[in-house]
Amino acid sequence: MIKGIVANFKKYSFLMGQMISRDFKVKYKRSVLGIVWSLLYPVLMMMVMAFVFSNMFKTRVQGVNYLVYLMTGLVMFNYFSEATNTAMTSVISNYSLIKKVYLPKYIFPLTKCLFVGINFLLTLVPLIVIILITGDASEGTKCYINIYYLLIPYAFICMLLFTIGMSMILSCIAVFFRDILYIYGIITTIWTYFTPIFYDISILPEKLRVIFPLNPLYQFITFVRTIILESKLPSISNFIMCGVYGVMFFLIGACIFRAKQDKFIYYL
């Protein structure tokens, strides 16, 4: 079976490449700055957030570079939220294609996750620049590029698997139950506040704090932050939970999608 999946994947990899490059071309076609927006947009957004939180709300996180703290969380959470939101509608919006030719349907959510993923990798460029510039801003909150950076791709891959899994579930639900488009918007907002993006969980009451490790995004972000901000090896449990969440959601998503994909055509 695995051999079949690999062969199928290979067969359609050219199509997926074409679809991703189409998304890129269409996204930047009419804008003057084009792909530069991929770099500029997160930087500008981050500057707004940084201004609001560090100057207006005077938010600080003990012992770390707040700007880098904020940006790591923001960049990672934005990837998840943008990828799942675009992937959610990917099956519905390709209805004309699905009704006309046979294509494995998983390629629609998958290509969206990969397309947003490439954008995500581009946003890492300004993040690294910020780390280099503000790295030794003040004593005690130093952050610098260290050997543990080699482990960061692990967290990204886990996050990608988790996002693909969620995308498959969401795009599948969206076919049968369109209301999810609105409901998920609200869920994403709640999720934003239940992920420590601009605050640290130490400011929360003890009772609330225990539920955070259940949030997969908390695990991925913590993993990366431990490396970037504290130049330390992430804890074993953090390491394991990232893998478990990534693989688990990927498998659940794939199973649900597989079980329901033949019914899509009647509901589109």
Next chain:
Amino acid sequence: MITIDNVTMKFDLGIEGTNYLKENLINLLKGKKKKAEYFYALKNVTFKVETGEVVGIIGRNGAGKSTLLKIVSGVMKPTKGKVSVDGAISPMIELGAGFDMELTARENIYLNGAVLGYSKSFIEDKFEEIVEFSELREFLDVPVKNFSSGMIAKLAFSIATIVNPEILIVDEILSVGDIKFQEKSKNKMLEMIKGGTTVLFVSHSMEQIEDLCTKVVWLEHGEIVKMGDTKKICKEFIKTMMEEN
């Protein structure tokens, strides 16, 4: 070779609209049970298309012809029964699937080619031929949204017919574009059908069916009425249709 074994396709007519919570709630309060309404587009259809055969499917509108083609090409899965296809299929059911209006003709050749299952090297090899056939060389780098519908059809046709398929599925001979291109596209399709490949062919033109097919399947309300010799069945079919008028 195509084997269609006891295929039944059942559509649930209740799907549209009952998704709504409100409607379901009202029905629940009124004590109404959701009525199951089904429509059989195909009922126990069984036949074979041998390699090299050109099989025509005839029948009036709504007889299940297009549903059958969609099942053979894999777009839909049958409710019951099995379809097995030996060889690479080229479905010529609807052209231009996956065209992106924002992209140029050049980019769409690659995208649409990929959708149709062509490999990168195949498209690169045949690129010139596609452009030549489509007569759209000057507009290669123009976004397709600025094309007329005739130009889009010409481009789509040129991409779809570039293959030498093992199995060809045709829903009506398409003739698109201006008079000159119509003639050219019709000839191209006839050439493909006559080229010795296995063909499943739906048409309302008895003339074309008689001209091209080695065997005919007559469908009525999703069931096979008759199947076999082209001339004999076409004659009977025409007679039945005329008597109704």
